[in-house]
Amino acid sequence: MADSKKSHSPTVREFFIQGTTSDGRQFRPSDWAERLCGAMSCFRPDGGRNAHLQYSPYVRPILLNGVRSVVVNEAIREIEPLAYHFVVSFAKDNDLQIIDACLLPDEPKTPK
Structure with missing residues (x-):
């Protein structure tokens, strides 16, 4: 029986919302990113009971x-x-800058 799953993983597309406005001012309050991400915490692949944590x-x-x-x-x-x-x-x-990009995984550390 052939495996119907593709052997490659899909490309992850991400973008960044930076805490600076289009005119270069720092967005306030200083914990805006944590607040926004906290509001979005329930959107998870597993939808687990402790998603709010x-x-x-x-x-x-x-x-x-x-x-x-x-x-x-x-x-x-x-x-x-x-x-x-x-x-x-x-x-x-909130006039925040949006940048199309993706995070690259950290390179594994090699022992000296």
């Missing part, structure tokens, strides 16, 4: 070059279009 893997805070930011995995668009719209609208309504 962890950030969603689709919307997570990060410090990017010293700027509070949020990494958004575009898979959330398929999982819950309204959640995706909420995050994108938040960025646009």
